Structures are given as structure tokens and as C-alpha cells.
Amino acid sequence: xxxxxxxxxxxxxxxxxxxxxxxxxxxxxxxxxxxxxxxxxxxxxxxxxxxxxxxxxxxxxxxxxxxxxxxxxxxxxxxxxxxxxxxxxxxxxxxxxxxxxxxxxxxxxxxxxxxxxxxxxxxxxxxxxxxxxxxxxxxxxxxxxxxxxxxxxxxxxxxxxxxxxxxxxxxxxxxxxxxxxxxxxxxxxxxxxxxxxxxxxxxxxxxxxxxxxxxxxxxxxxxxxxxxxxxxxxxxxxxxxxxxxxxxxxxxxxxxxxxxxxxxxxxxxxxxxxxxxxxxxxxxxxxxxxxxxxxxxxxxxxxxxxxxxxxxxxxxxxxxxxxxxxxxxxxxxxxxxxxxxxxxxxxxxxxxxxxxxxxxxxxxxxxxxxxxxxxxxxxxxxxxxxxxxxxxxxxxxxxxxxxxxxxxxxxxxxxxxxxxxxxxxxxxxxxxxxxxxxxxxxxxxxxxxxxxxx
Amino acid sequence: xxxxxxxxxxxxxxxxxxxxxxxxxxxxxxxxxxxxxxxxxxxxxxxxxxxxxxxxxxxxxxxxxxxxxxxxxxxxxxxxxxxxxxxxxxxxxxxxxxxxxxxxxxxxxxxxxxxxxxxxxxxxxxxxxxxxxxxxxxxxxxxxxxxxxxxxxxxxxxxxxxxxxxxxxxxxxxxxxxxxxxxxxxxxxxxxxxxxxxxxxxxxxxxxxxxxxxxxxxxxxxxxxxxxxxxxxxxxxxxxxxxxxxxxxxxxxxxxxxxxxxxxxxxxxxxxxxxxxxxxxxxxxxxxxxxxxxxxxxxxxxxxxxxxxxxxxxxxxxxxxxxxxxxxxxxxxxxxxxxxxxxxxxxxxxxxxxxxxxxxxxxxxxxxxxxxxxxxxxxxxxxxxxxxxxxxxxxxxxxxxxxxxxxxxxxxxxxxxxxxxxxxxxxxxxxxxxxxxxxxxxxxxxxxxxxxxxxxxxxxxxxxxxxxxxxxxxxxxxxxxx
Numbered sequence: 012x013x014x015x016x017x018x019x020x021x022x023x024x025x026x027x028x029x030x031x032x033x034x035x036x037x038x039x040x041x042x043x044x045x046x047x048x049x050x051x052x053x054x055x056x057x058x059x060x061x062x063x064x065x066x067x068x069x070x071x072x073x074x075x076x077x078x079x080x081x082x083x084x085x086x087x088x089x090x091x092x093x094x095x096x097x098x099x100x101x102x103x104x105x106x107x108x109x110x111x112x113x114x115x116x117x118x119x120x121x122x123x124x125x126x127x128x129x130x131x132x133x134x135x136x137x138x139x140x141x142x143x144x145x146x147x148x149x150x151x152x153x154x155x156x157x158x159x160x161x162x163x164x165x166x167x168x169x170x171x172x173x174x175x176x177x178x179x180x181x182x183x184x185x186x187x188x189x190x191x192x193x194x195x196x197x198x199x200x201x202x203x204x205x206x207x208x209x210x211x212x213x214x215x216x217x218x219x220x221x222x223x224x225x226x227x228x229x230x231x232x233x234x235x236x237x238x239x240x241x242x243x244x245x246x247x248x249x250x251x252x253x254x255x256x257x258x259x260x261x262x263x264x265x266x267x268x269x270x271x272x273x274x275x276x277x278x279x280x281x282x283x284x285x286x287x288x289x290x291x292x293x294x295x296x297x298x299x300x301x302x303x304x305x306x307x308x309x310x311x312x313x314x315x316x317x318x319x320x321x322x323x324x325x326x327x328x329x330x331x332x333x334x335x336x337x338x339x340x341x342x343x344x345x346x347x348x349x350x351x352x353x354x355x356x357x358x359x360x361x362x363x364x365x366x367x368x369x370x371x372x373x374x375x376x377x378x379x380x381x382x383x384x385x386x387x388x389x390x391x392x393x394x395x396x397x398x399x400x401x402x403x404x405x406x407x408x409x410x411x412x413x414x415x416x417x418x419x420x421x422x423x424x425x426x427x428x429x430x431x432x433x434x435x436x437x438x439x440x441x442x443x444x445x446x447x448x449x450x451x452x453x454x455x456x457x458x459x460x461x462x463x464x465x
Numbered sequence: 466x467x468x469x470x471x472x473x474x475x476x477x478x479x480x481x482x483x484x485x486x487x488x489x490x491x492x493x494x495x496x497x498x499x500x501x502x503x504x505x506x507x508x509x510x511x512x513x514x515x516x517x518x519x520x521x522x523x524x525x526x527x528x529x530x531x532x533x534x535x536x537x538x539x540x541x542x543x544x545x546x547x548x549x550x551x552x553x554x555x556x557x558x559x560x561x562x563x564x565x566x567x568x569x570x571x572x573x574x575x576x577x578x579x580x581x582x583x584x585x586x587x588x589x590x591x592x593x594x595x596x597x598x599x600x601x602x603x604x605x606x607x608x609x610x611x612x613x614x615x616x617x618x619x620x621x622x623x624x625x626x627x628x629x630x631x632x633x634x635x636x637x638x639x640x641x642x643x644x645x646x647x648x649x650x651x652x653x654x655x656x657x658x659x660x661x662x663x664x665x666x667x668x669x670x671x672x673x674x675x676x677x678x679x680x681x682x683x684x685x686x687x688x689x690x691x692x693x694x695x696x697x698x699x700x701x702x703x704x705x706x707x708x709x710x711x712x713x714x715x716x717x718x719x720x721x722x723x724x725x726x727x728x729x730x731x732x733x734x735x736x737x738x739x740x741x742x743x744x745x746x747x748x749x750x751x752x753x754x755x756x757x758x759x760x761x762x763x764x765x766x767x768x769x770x771x772x773x774x775x776x777x778x779x780x781x782x783x784x785x786x787x788x789x790x791x792x793x794x795x796x797x798x799x800x801x802x803x804x805x806x807x808x809x810x811x812x813x814x815x816x817x818x819x820x821x822x823x824x825x826x827x828x829x830x831x832x833x834x835x836x837x838x839x840x841x842x843x844x845x846x847x848x849x850x851x852x853x854x855x856x857x858x859x860x861x862x863x864x865x866x867x868x869x870x871x872x873x874x875x876x877x878x879x880x881x882x883x884x885x886x887x888x889x890x891x892x893x894x895x896x897x898x899x900x901x902x903x904x905x906x907x908x909x910x911x912x913x914x915x916x917x918x919x920x921x922x923x924x925x926x927x928x929x930x931x932x933x934x935x936x937x938x939x940x941x942x943x944x945x946x947x
Contacts, residue, residue: 013640036640044852052532055623057640 012036013077014373017063017093018084019046021342022109022362024054026081026369031055033452035373038072064092066100074101079373082108083365087115094127107131107372109365113252131372138364140256143338144264146357147245147311149228151237153218153356156382158393158443159422162225165196165382165391165443166232169356172215174236182209193221193231194429196419196445197389202348204388204447206417220384222419222443224427240335243267246309248295248325249316250274250281253340253361257313258288269304271295273316295325298332307333315340326355374455379441389447391419394458398438401457408432415447416454467534473522474538474625475545480515481611482546483508486553488598492672493591500591503556511549533944535624536935539608543927546607547571550599559588564919568911569596571923574603575930576812578686578782578899579890579922581912585691590672593689597676603930604683604812605653605717606630613646622646628935632809632819638718652720653812657682660709667701681709684813686782686899693784693907694772703768703785707775714740714779714807735847740808740818747798748774754795759786770795778802780814782899789906800902803892804866814897814929816866823851823859865933870895873925880918890914894925 012035016023019041027050030037037056040063041047047058061068063084074080080097082090090108097106106129115122119132145155154167170177176184184192198207199218205211213219223231229239245261247254250272258281261268268288272278278292293300295314306312312329314322319341326337338357341347350358363383371381371392379393396402402410407418407430420443421430428434436442446454486508493500551563551570560566565581572579573596582588588596602610608629612622623642638645657678664674673689680687690696694706712720715737722730731737752763752770760766769786776783777799788799806815826844833842843850870891877887882904889902890911900907905914914922928936938944 031641034641036644038640048854055640055642057637 012079013038013073014079014081015040015069015072015074015077015097017041017080017082017090019043019050019058020083020085021344022083022365022369023081024050025344025362025366026083026373027056028054029366029370030373032448033455038077040068040072064089064096066096069093069097069100074104077101077104079105079107081369081373082106083369084109087112091122091127091129094129098126098128102128105130105372107133107369109133109135109369111136111252113256131368133365133368135361135365136253136256138368139253139340139359139361140260142359142364143257143313144260146338146359147242149232150240151232151235154220154384156380156391158380158391158420159427159441163222163420163422163427163443164225164228165220165222165419166228167199167218167220167384168232168235168237169351170213170215170217170219171236174215176213176235177215178212180210180212181207188234192234193223193227194419195219195221196391196417197384199384199388204384206415206445206447222429224429240310242310244309245269246304246306246312246329246334247271248312248314248329249322249340250277250290251315251317254313254315255281255284257315258285262287269309271300271304296321296328298328301329301332309334311336311338313338313340319343319346323353323355327353330354374458378458389415389445390451391443391445392454392458393441393443396436396438396440396442397458402442403436403438403440406433406435413446413450413453413457415450417445419443419445469522469524471534471537471541472518475542476515476518476520476522477615478515478542478546478607478611479511479549480519481615482549482607483511483515485598485602486511486595489553489591489595492594493589496590498589498591500553500557500589500595504553504591504595506556507549507552510552514549532624532627535628536938538625539628539931540927540936540939542608543574543931547574547923547927550574550595553592553595557589557592559592564916565912568919568923570599571926572894572899573599573685573687574607575897575926576600576604576683576685576780576814577894577897577926577929578680579894579901579905579911579926580687580899581910581919583691583910583912585689594672594676596687597679597685597689600683600685600687601657601679604685604713605650609646610650612643613650629931630810638721648721649717652717652724653682655724656709656712656720660705663705664702667699667705669697669702677706678709681706681781681783682713682812684710684713684779684781684807684811684897686776688783695785700768703772706783707772710775710779710781710783711741711744713781714775714811714813716808716810717812718810736808736819736822739822743805743818744775744778747778747802751791751795751798754792754798758792759790773799774802777898778805778815779807779811780896780898782893784900784907787906787908789902789908796902800889800892803896803898803901804870806896816863816896819846820859820863822846823856824863827856827860862933865937866895869925869928869933869937873921876921877914877918880915880921882914882918890918890922891925894922895929897926897929 014030014035015038016027017040019039023039027037027039031054038059039050039056040059042062044060047060051058059068059072074097082093084090087110090110094106094108108129110132111134122129146152149155151168152166156165179187195207197220198205244267247258247270250270254270258268258270269291270288271291271293272281273294275292278290282290306329312334314325316322322339326339329337337355338359339355341358341360342362367381367383371378382391418430421428421434421436422441423437444454486504490504493504547570551566554560554566554569555563568581606629608625612626626642638648660678660681661674664677676689719730719734719737748771751774752766755770756763756766772785773788804816806817807813809817809819830842830844834840844856873891874887877891886903886905890905893899893901905911
């Protein structure tokens with residue numbers, strides 16, 4: 012299937028990379044020949060040089076035969092125009108656009124039903140704020156995905172040295188805990204992802220991914236030695252669009268917010284938009300200011316400036332002075348592996364979240380939501396089991412799954428179950444599938460037997 | 466450099482080469498000649514060696530191979546394939562020494578068509594078929610073929626493709642390199658089939674028709690006859706072969722577009738237009754020049770003049786007349802043709818017309834800017850500006866080409882070869898043409914070139930086929946540094 016990506020920035024590049032690895036026909040359009048040569052030199056995709064809003068360029072890229080158009084240029088207006096032009100060239104094509112301005116928030120539905128017919132609008136800022144809030148409210152979690160409308164969570168936690176689970180085999184877990192133990196889907200050790208079996212041991216410093224229903228989540232986290240911490244005071248460094256969104260959200264949760272922003276005019280604007288939050292005009296890496304504002308008493312420090320080096324330094328500084336937890340905004344993917352090394356476990360990336368939400372919509376079959384596991388080694392997807400799929404109406408143990416695939420949840424008529432070998436998937440059940448990257452294309456095929464692009 | 470990955474891939478290629486030996490083996494069995502034993506042994510050796518290499522380095526990580534590995538695989542792969550391809554020749558007694566067999570094999574894979582054989586018809590049929598088949602495989606590229614049909618060449622396919630099919634302005638026909646490779650090979654096979662049928666209609670046997678189609682389409686030039694195409698002395702064959710040599714000399718993506726219904730594409734594409742126009746002009750010059758001193762009728766002059774000009778400019782190297790006895794002007798025009806070559810994206814060699822056009826336009830722009838110092842003017846091809854990086858690459862290529870030609874000529878003369886022969890032999894091998902001038906002219910062969918000279922020419926053939934950069938980069942010390 013042919014996918015046209017407009018914009019060869021960081022997001023466009025990484026989506027193209029992921030899709031090309033899955034052997035899809037990808038065409039990338041960009042005005043900048045240098046950005047394009049980076050794409051064409053390292054990826055097996057076709058590139059077209061020109062404006063993504065030009066009908067000639069879009070036609071040259073073959074939108075007429077394409078199934079999906081992804082508009083991920085830097086500005087909202089270009090993305091809208093690109094979708095509009097593409098819509099007139101090829102009305103049946105599915106279109107996705109990244110639109111960041113908050114003014115558009117309430118109009119996503121309008122754009123879907125009327126003129127540009129953009130099937131999905133992705134706003135990385137909304138996604139990032141959601142992720143930050145999830146990480147804040149879940150003690151110890153470094154990676155959280157939501158499925159079944161938030162009722163099932165897929166959570167990654169680091170196992171502490173002192174954890175009572177460290178050193179245990181998986182098969183011994185229930186005996187030790189004394190009750191139903193959460194289903195462990197994956198373990199990341201030394202940057203290698205494995206799907207553990209009963210004989211495998213859990214080690215300290217492992218990153219353990221488990222799946223849990225929302226109602227049991229706190230019990231499950233307690234099993235891993237993570238207990239709820241009070242959340243009253245939050246310091247936000249950087250008052251950009253994400254900072255403002257987060258502050259507004261936290262205000263609604265009656266959490267005390269302080270927000271530090273360097274630019275004076277922006278501070279004035281923030282003060283106008285925010286009612287309870289304290290807006291501070293200053294530098295987030297200024298030790299004096301941080302001390303003055305009692306950073307020791309902060310439950311969480313979130314660094315959200317546009318510059319990731321500043322964010323990393325501000326987070327490190329806040330940790331050193333005494334903040335209990337920090338969440339750092341990152342853009343460069345190359346920095347992610349460094350994060351645990353320097354002690355900043357919690358990182359969010361608007362780009363990664365936009366990539367995740369876009370990839371979810373490029374999947375064949377009825378995929379409802381999707382999450383990438385650290386370092387893109389695996390994916391978790393929630394999908395509808397179609398009648399014609401080979402998955403339905405037989406016990407799981409009788410189905411031959413491709414290697415590296417695990418069914419981690421079945422949602423039947425609103426009931427969530429964590430499956431065992433005898434569980435049976437019924438048609439139109441929703442299932443939550445964990446798949447290693449190598450198996451993604453295969454599981455996609457199994458899910459999409461009906462050749463339906465939803 | 467990821468050596469394990471490089472060796473693993475070379476292993477796959479050798480294994481693949483071994484399997485292709487099945488085709489000549491079948492012909493050998495059909496004719497039941499002496500080639501059965503040498504081909505079977507070679508096939509065994511290649512398959513086992515390929516399996517061993519692949520088996521030992523099977524676990525090599527496939528991810529993230531770069532341009533460097535791509536170039537190393539192609540340059541080393543081609544040399545190794547040349548060695549294994551020489552085995553059937555060496556094990557048969559037709560070739561006195563291994564270097565002769567190696568020369569013939571590399572000449573085949575690089576679609577040069579320079580031979581060390583004087584008695585071609587004495588060679589067993591199976592072996593002659595192998596000699597034609599390797600040209601066919603080398604023409605569109607054995608690595609491109611592997612990308613098209615072998616699933617496990619994997620992620621590095623694109624780097625390999627770019628290293629084997631270098632083009633100043635690469636055009637991908639499809640988003641994925643595998644699909645592009647499949648299309649190129651399908652078009653290539655289709656045209657080859659068409660030519661085979663036309664040759665059979667003209668009265669050639671299936672075996673000879675297949676062998677000649679296999680050496681026309683890659684612009685190779687190996688014939689199964691001692692006197693090449695002159696053996697048939699038939700105007701029909703001459704015309705059919707002229708047409709197919711020209712087709713082989715045209716960018717294959719244009720053939721693809723033609724098959725998709727764009728009928729005027731040959732005229733619309735500026736390179737193709739210039740190439741075909743130049744061919745017509747050169748044919749007229751040569752035919753007028755040989756009309757009178759060599760041939761008595763204008764018809765004959767045109768027939769032989771056109772065949773030789775097309776054969777040399779497309780870098781095929783078939784012969785219907787001994788141009789060594791033609792007037793000096795014709796010989797110089799033919800020598801010039803050796804440098805010009807065919808179109809970019811074709812199976813032909815030489816400098817190629819796209820580069821020549823770009824160089825001319827570049828020079829013109831330089832002169833233009835002397836007259837109008839403040840003018841902003843782009844070098845354009847088909848109405849599109851050419852990026853500076855491409856321009857640099859092209860100028861660098863032409864300089865390297867001429868430089869290597871000069872150095873190799875001097876080195877060849879050092880081994881005791883005379884002036885005209887040195888110039889002709891190097892031009893003919895660097896451009897992948899086949900017959901040169903003087904002692905390696907159209908009615909002679911390369912057997913008399915001294916031992917060291919043959920190594921030099923093998924190197925020239927590889928340089929020419931892989932368009933210089935891929936091979937010469939191996940000599941750059943920086944390439945090997947960690």
C-alpha cells in the first residue's frame with residue numbers, strides 16, 4: 012500500500028522509516044533538498060522535491076493511487092492546504108494531518124465532515140499533556156499506554172534493587188504475592204527486549220511492562236513496590252504551548268502550579284490565561300530562583316522548554332536541589348537511550364507521541380489505539396477481532412501465532428479479561444496485542460483478513 | 466565497516482551465481498559436449514563456497530548498513546563473482562591460463578566483450594552459453610537481480626542498488642527498491658525475448674538467437690561465431706541488432722514508461738533525444754567517409770557504417786566490418802564513440818550522454834557568466850535545475866575517467882604494447898566496449914596482451930562497469946579507517 016508523507020522533518024522521517032521497515036510503499040515530499048537527501052540516503056522510500064501543497068507535486072508523488080496521506084509539515088496552514096489539495100485530487104484517500112494550534116481543537120470534527128475531509132487530526136500537544144498527567148498520577152511508571160478507553164493500562168516500571176520481586180522466576184510470582192499477579196508482557200534489560208517465560212527471572216533494574224485493569228492498577232503497582240505519592244505542587248519550566256496546556260489542566264485538578272518562563276511578554280500572556288497558577292519571569296536553570304521558589308517541596312518538576320539541552324540541565328539541577336521527580340521534554344530520539352543513564356527516567360516527546368498516533372491510523376484492520384515500547388522494539392495495539400480472522404472462536408492455545416506475539420487482553424461486551432490458554436476470542440471482541448517489531452507486519456495481516464482500512 | 470555483513474552478502478551472491486550455472490549445464494547436457502564436467506564442478510564449488518560464506522556469517526546484523534558497506538559489497542562481490550565465473554572456462558581446456566579465463570569472465574560480467582579467444586567456435590556449446598549468460602546477468606546487474614528475487618538480501622538493498630547502478634540523477638520507478646529492481650529486470654527480459662523471437666524469424670537457430678540476444682541487450686558483444694555478426698552477412702540481422710543495440714543504449718526507465726503508454730517519451734526525454742540525434746549525425750559522417758574508399762554503394766556504406774557506429778557508441782562491440790582498415794576520420798569518430806557511450810540508466814558504458822550534456826551546459830554557463838557577470842543561471846536538464854552536488858559528481862567523474870584513461874594507457878605501454886593498441890585497449894575496456902584498435906582491433910583479440918596488461922585491463926573493465934566511484938573508493942585509505 013502506498014503512503015504519501017508530506018514533510019521530511021523529524022516526524023516525517025521517523026514515520027517513513029517505520030513504514031519502510033514494514034515494506035510499505037512510501038513517498039516523501041519536501042521542499043528542502045537536504046532534508047530529502049537525508050531520507051533518500053538512509054531509507055528505502057521514494058522522494059519528491061517540491062511543495063506539499065502543490066497539486067503538481069502531489070500528483071507526481073502519486074496521490075491518485077495512494078491510500079493514505081500524512082501531512083506533517085511544520086506549520087498548520089501548510090498541512091491544511093496540503094490535505095485540501097489532496098482531497099480534490101483523490102477524494103477517497105485517507106488523510107491525516109498534524110495541527111498544533113489550540114484554536115483548532117474544537118473543529119477537528121468539522122474538518123473531518125467538510126471540505127478538507129481530514130480523517131484524523133493529530134495534535135501532539137494534547138497527547139503529550141495527557142502522557143504527562145498519566146505519568147504524574149502513576150507512581151513509578153515510566154511508560155504508560157491506555158487501551159479500552161482507558162480501562163486497561165499498559166505500564167512500564169523499573170524494578171528497584173530493594174524490590175521483593177527481584178531475583179524471582181515468573182512462575183514463582185503468584186506464590187510470593189499470594190494473589191493474582193499482573194500479566195508481565197515484556198522485560199527490557201540492557202536495551203534488549205524479551206518476552207519472558209515462566210522460567211525467566213526478574214532482575215533489579217529491569218524495565219518491566221505489565222498490563223492491568225484500571226481498577227487494579229494501584230494494587231499492581233504496589234506489587235512492584237511503587238506506592239502512591241501525594242501530588243500537590245508542580246513546577247513547570249517553560250511556558251510554551253505545552254506548558255500552558257499542562258498548567259490549565261493541572262489547575263482544573265486543583266494542583267498548585269508554578270510556571271517559569273524566560274520571555275517577559277509570554278509571562279504577561281500566561282498570567283492573563285491562568286487564574287491560580289503562579290507565573291514567574293526567569294530562567295529555569297537559575298539555581299537562585301529555584302531555591303527561592305522552594306523547589307525542595309515540589310512533588311514534580313516538568314521541564315518543557317523548546318530546547319532539550321536546557322530541559323535536561325534544568326531537570327538535573329532540580330533533582331540535585333531536591334525535587335522528588337522530574338519529567339523532561341525531549342525531541343531528539345538519539346537522546347532517549349541516555350536518559351536512564353543520567354538518572355532522568357521520565358521523558359516525554361511530542362514527536363514520539365505524534366508518530367505513535369499516526370502509525371496507529373496507518374495500520375490495516377480495525378486498530379483502535381497503539382503504543383510503541385521503548386526504542387521501538389515492540390508495539391501494543393488494540394484491535395477489533397474480525398469475524399473472518401483466524402483468531403476467533405478457538406482457544407488461544409490452538410492458534411499458531413507468529414513468534415513474538417502475545418494476546419494481553421480480551422474485551423468482550425465491555426468485560427476486560429486477561430487471557431489464559433483456554434480463553435476464546437469471539438467475533439467483534441476487542442483484543443490487546445503485544446507484538447515485537449519483526450512480527451508487526453504478520454499480526455497486521457492476521458487482523459486485517461477482511462482487507463478493511465478503517 | 467561491517468565485514469561480517471559484507472561477507473555474508475557476497476556469500477549469497479556466489480551461491481546465486483552457482484545456481485545460475487544450471488542453465489549452461491542443461492545446454493551442455495543437451496548437446497552432450499565437453500562442457501558438462503567443468504560446469505558441474507564449477508557449480509559445485511560455487512554453491513559450496515557460497516553456502517559456507519553465508520553459513521559462517523549468517524548471524525551478521527543486517528540493520529543499519531551504510532553506503533560504505535554497499536560499495537564494498539558491490540566492488541568485492543563483482544571481483545569474487547568474476548573469479549567464480551571464470552571457473553568453467555579454466556576447468557575446460559579452451560583457455561591456457563587462469564588469467565585468460567578470469568579476463569574472459571570479467572569481460573563477460575562487465576559486458577565489455579573483449580575476448581582472448583581466437584577460435585570461438587571450437588569452444589563447447591555449454592561453455593559458450595555461459596559466456597553469453599554472464600553478459601546478460603552483468604548487464605542489468607547481478608546484484609539488482611538478487612534484490613529483485615532474493616528476499617533475504619534485506620535492508621541494505623538500496624545501498625547495493627545505488628552502488629551497482631550508479632547514475633548522476635537516480636530515478637526510482639517505485640517507492641521500494643525491490644519493486645524498482647523487479648520492473649527493470651522484467652523490461653530487460655521482455656526486450657530480450659522480443660529480440661530472440663525476431664532473430665529466430667530471420668532464420669537463426671534457437672541457441673544462437675538466445676546467445677546473441679543475451680549479449681545484445683546488456684551491450685555486451687560476445688558472439689558465438691569467430692567473425693561475430695559478420696558471420697551471418699545478412700542485412701536483416703544487421704538491422705534487427707542495430708535496433709536492439711539502440712534500445713539497450715537507452716535509459717530503461719524510458720522503456721518502462723513507453724510500455725505504460727507514453728509513446729512520445731523517447732522524444733520528450735532530452736538525453737534520449739540528444740543521444741539518438743548524435744547517433745544519426747555520426748552514422749552520416751562515417752558512412753560518407755567510407756563511401757568510395759571502402760564500399761562502392763551508398764547502401765553498403767550506410768549498412769556497415771551504421772552498424773559499427775551503433776555497436777561502438779552503445780558499447781556493445783559486435784563487428785560486421787574491419788574498421789581498422791577504414792579511413793582515419795572514421796577510426797577517430799569510432800574512438801570518440803568509445804568515450805561517449807550510451808545513456809545513463811541503460812546497460813551501456815562509457816562516460817554517458819547525460820554527463821556529457823551536463824558538462825557542456827556547465828562550460829556554457831561559465832562562458833555565459835563572463836559576458837553577464839551578475840546573471841544567475843542554472844544548469845538545467847529537462848527544465849529542472851541540476852543540484853550543485855550532482856554537478857560536482859559529474860565533473861569529478863569525467864575528470865577521473867580521463868585521468869584513469871591516461872594513467873592506464875601509460876601503464877599498458879610500459880608492458881610493451883604499442884601506442885595505438887594501448888589507447889584502443891584501454892578505451893575499449895574502460896568503456897566496456899570490446900574490440901579496440903591496432904592489435905586488439907575488430908578482427909584480432911586480447912590474447913597477445915602481456916600478463917600484467919591483462920590484470921590492468923580487468924581492473925579497467927570493473928572501473929568502467931561500476932562507474933569508477935564504487936571501485937576506486939577501495940583505494941582511498943580513509944575508506945578503510947575505522
